[in-house]
Amino acid sequence: MSRCFLYILTLTTSVCIGQVQTRYVKPILTDPNYLPAEDSSAVSRNTNFQLNKLFLFIGGTGSSSSSDYNALRLHAANLGFDFINLSYLNNVAAASLANSTDSMAFNKYRQEVCFGTPVSIDVTVDSLNSVYTRTLKLIQYLDFTYPTENWGQYLATSNTFEWSKIIVGGHSQGSGHACFLAKHYFVDRVLMFAGANDYSDFYSASANWIRQSGVTPLNRHFSYLSLNDEVVPYFKQLEVVAGLGMLLNDDTTHIDNMSAPYASSHCLYTTQPPGIVILNHNVPIKLSAINNNVWTYMMTTITSGLDNNFETSEFEIYPNPSTNFICLFFQAIQNKLTYSIYNLSGQLLKTETITHQSEKFKIDIASLKTGFYILKANGITTKIIKQA
Secondary structure, eight states: OOEEEEEETTTEEEEEETTEEEEEEOHHHHOTTSOTTSOOEEEEEESSOOOSOEEEEEOOTTOOTTTSOHHHHHHHHHHTOEEEEOOOOOOSOGGGGTTOSOTTHHHHHHHHHHHOOSOOSSOOOOGGGSHHHHHHHHHHHHHHHOGGGOGGGGEEETTEEOGGGEEEEEETHHHHHHHHHHHHSOOSEEEEESOOOOEETTTTEEOTTTTSOOSSOGGGEEEEEETTOSSSOHHHHHHHHHHHTTTSSOOOEEOTTOOTTGGGOSEEEEOOOOGGGOOGGGGGGSOOHHHHHHHHHHHHOEETTTTSOGGGOOEEEESSSBSSEEEEEEEEEEEEEEEEEEOTTOOEEEEEEEEEEEEEEEEEOTTSOSEEEEEEETTEEEEEEEOO
8 A cells, every 4th residue: 555645835735545546625726715724625536447427525514524534535536436525614504494484594505505695694605615616616726737637527618517427425414515406407416425404393394495306317316314313313304305206216225234236225224333433423424344335336326217217217237337247137037138248439349148037137347458338238228337
């Protein structure tokens, strides 16, 4: 395991651990109008293998973007994702609005934090300090400073994002910001850990914005909760998940004694003990073998017809990316599987027919070189990724 340290103007620190390089970037480097004392954003990338997808992660209330969520950040980067743990203003918890008599309080709160629109009495966030602008300026900085790393692929124009390449996710307060962004933009997927927590005790209902339709389809949403959450009770979080519509064609799934793909559920919960993280609220983002498997599933599982309803999906692939094999999980029993694997130039590399009655088929990809491939299986075509 190698370690290297580089200091640039004492504002950017670069740490290399194995194949993952992490930079800690002060916001003031991205714009001189930010304050020098602000926490750094943690930016990780895999130096050997890139999926060309960004995981934009937004932390919870009072969290440190430079020191918290290391396990999830490193896990994602090891899979090949570019990862940003964003530094932003996070001192006001979403759950603190629970007793507001304003039925739009949560809407205004999310709008101001995410976009800097001055509409909330609960937070004060201008456009410069919004999640959107801070992310934009950080990616612009990375693209300019490290041009060979292709950060510009996440920009559609100089001031807008290529959302189709971006996973938005977050913990607690941050999970709601991620979901709010997904209401406005068609993102790759939404990963919510211990949230969203926009439940009104005054109205005994999830927030208005939760129940509004959004741009990103519901089957690109994943929720991972702790049944024993002591910060926001599980039943309130579940009301939010239901308000999003995620339970219409799905059910909550206890994953502790299961393996992927967790009955193809997108609404997951755990009863793992907190251990050294102290709070059950933090269990979905703590380092554990169970969580490693759940995180990989949430980040990489592929559903055919991804933008249709859950019940129209024909199969799922897991794990993807993978080193040695992938499994196809069909909704219905198949008598056989006929598959072919092509490179991106259309050259046939492998074809096989597997005959047995099953809903699960295992395909060996160990002999393939690292990279992207096209899989055709029983009339369905999708992309697979061979990881080093």
